[in-house]
Amino acid sequence: MSTLLYLLAGVGLVAMGLHALFVHTHLLRQVLALNILSTGVFLLFIAWGSRSPADHADPVAQALVLTGIVVAVSATALALALAVRIKQTTGKSSLSDEADV
Template identity: 50%
Template sequence: MISTQLFYGGGGILLLLLGLWSFLVHAPLLRKLIALNVMGAGVFHILVATAYRGLDTPPDPVPHALVLTGIVVAVSATALALAFGQRLDRDDDR
């Protein structure tokens, strides 16, 4: 039987590798931004997997706090990158 920690950790590593591969293969900036977000989701999964300590003990709160903070930072950085990309696209049209 696969444990919960192995399931989340393996899924996180898979997402991280998929995002890294996509970031290296694709040329358009929007696809690179999506790949970075997929990599971030993989890192979040790995952090949640490391917080798990078993059924009888509560999870470690520090990785959970890092994941919540990371989600806020990732959303803000994605919005900033999209605004910069739109500005670059608008300047290229001139």
């Protein structure tokens, strides 16, 4: 039962993240959207991991999520650094429709 809850929560987070990523143009909101998206993915991993036949959770899935979180943190750091530089250089904090190239 609780597995289903996790699954649904994961799917919900993924959907929210995706939606926000495509709708918002503010730099910070986009970074947040990606974080929510990745949290959703990790939650799904945990949910799938707990479905394994043994009574304990699958350690591999947990290890994967741990690695995933590390990656997500560094990606977030880079995104934030870029966002700050964009704000400093252009004075804008959202990506409006620039012409391509």
